[in-house]
Amino acid sequence: MNLHSLENQYDNIQDKLIDLYAHFHQNPELSFMEMNTSAKLINELRCLGFEIIDNLGGYSFVGILSNGEGPTLAFRTDMDALPILENTDSAFKSIKKMKDVNGNEQPVMHACGHDLHMSTWVGIAKLMSNNQGNWKGTLVMIAQASEEWGAGARSMIEAGLFKKIPTPSYILAYHNAPNMAAGEIGYKAGAFMSGVKTLELKIKGIGGHGAEPQNTIDPIVMASKLILDFQTIISREIPPTESCVLSIGSIHGGFTHNVIPDEVNLQMTLRFFKSEIADKVIESIKRISNGIAISSGLEASNYPELKIIDTACLPPVENNHEYTLQSVAYLKEIAGVQNVNESEPVMIAEDFSLYSKTTDNIPTTMFWIGNADRDKLKSAHSKGKTLPVLHSPMMYPDYKNCIRHGTVYMSELLIKWFNNLNK
Ligand SMILES: [Zn+2]
Ligand SMILES: [Zn+2]
Known part of the structure; x- marks a missing residue:
């Protein structure tokens, strides 16, 4: 043959x-x-x-x-x-x-x-x-x-x-x-x-009138800070010799001009070759998210919630x-x-x-x-x-x-x- x-x-x-x-x-x-x-x-x-x-x-x-x-x-x-x-x-x-x-x-x-x-x-x-x-x-x-x-x-x-x-x-x-x-x-x-991990982050705030931000905790501002801070996880916390990617593919919050919403939702994809690197990125996402919630003055019960969508994760x-x-x-x-x-x-x-x-x-x-x-x-x-x-x-x-x-x-x-x- x-x-x-x-x-x-x-x-x-x-x-x-x-x-x-x-x-x-x-x-x-x-x-x-x-x-x-x-x-x-x-x-x-x-x-x-x-x-x-x-x-x-x-x-x-x-x-x-x-x-x-x-x-x-x-x-x-x-x-x-x-x-x-x-x-x-x-x-x-x-x-x-x-x-x-x-x-x-x-x-x-x-x-x-x-x-x-x-x-x-x-x-x-x-x-x-x-x-x-x-x-x-x-x-x-x-x-x-x-x-x-x-x-x-x-x-x-x-x-x-x-x-x-x-x-x-x-x-x-x-x-x-x-x-x-x-x-x-x-x-x-x-x-x-x-490998891929599919993540959803619910960022909670306290909504209210867009003209009275002093009476709210604005999750849109929190989300904006988080999106930029997440860019430092891979560039500053993961060894440069390792490969991974964190991309935020979706951000949803609010429904009209003059209302500060109660929450903003982010959807992210994390790509990696070593599970310990993926775990480290996820820990960092949690730490940074909680950090922003604390500095915004939220109660612990309102800290951001990170969900890992198991059905959309692969090694x-x-x-x-x-x-x-x-x-x-x-x-x-x-x-x-x-x-x-x-x-x-x-x-x-x-x-x-x-x-x-x-x-x-x-x-x-x-x-x-x-x-x-x-x-x-x-x-x-x-x-x-x-x-x-x-x-x-x-x-x-x-x-x-x-x-x-x-x-x-x-x-x-x-x-x-x-x-x-x-x-
Ligand atoms: Zn394909
Ligand atoms: Zn294919």
Whole structure:
């Protein structure tokens, strides 16, 4: 088995996968609403002889291909799209609108490229099913809902994912990358993507007439001070060698010109690679908030309240060192040394992190695979620009090459791992 034979086999399935990509791109579905997407993927895997276990938290499911004695390996795709109005000239441009979970009509677009992941994932299932003579073991294809909410992996695990499948020796995934040419692979052993904590701060005051501030304790003024003071947490209290980000994305308080409100609410995102650093930032937020409440003359019962929204918190994506470096060695053989490069960790979060955080301690790796048209990327870089990023309404991947390379490289990688673990 070598790459050439998989490349040749890919030529026979390419049209089918591109049709599938076009279908997913034109029919995106929002998080936790991936009903038709999931049904289509289930149908694809059933036709290939995979056993399906569905209802694993929302529309998440797995397809299992048992191919004799041997290890279990898993490969994960996500399925959801974003409430974004597509602004590209793609032949498959999405004009889809759907009601979100709150009943509001939204435009929908696969602006994070999960349609690339799904098409590749089906391609991998096809090549692995067609080449069962070249590997032995069990392949689990994981299709996960609601990645964008950071909620799908958690609901899959809570629905008993790891009780219903044989424990994988290794779980793999990739995310497409608009800043890399299609066919290039990015890797990082260890911290690959940051963890996230989602925070809400209720700043209480004493409201009253806007013309009589002396009779109030103004939470809008307190919030203004806090927003600036929070900027000093990372710049002055965290060692400069550590990476973390605290961004305040929402501030809400008051309802009219001449009334000082009773409270102001801030929503913040904290990104980090070490939980002790996240804990330190949270302690600092509390200390600074209480400090301003004290200096404003509030009673202890009215100090600001900090809420950590657990359902919107994730640990960092940690790529297992040993397995990742072994995969990198394989990928250099598969794709060529020049196409496999180390990446810097990024401050975006991914709930793929949760698969390695169960009591089974399963090693996991997520790679980047470039999605950019090589010439367009070169021309953008020569002007000091980048191509539209993930979550941009203008994200327009070189889907043909991204899916081709993703499918062939990842299938070959899985076969190498099956053979390695069978030794
Ligand atoms: Zn995304
Ligand atoms: Zn994504």
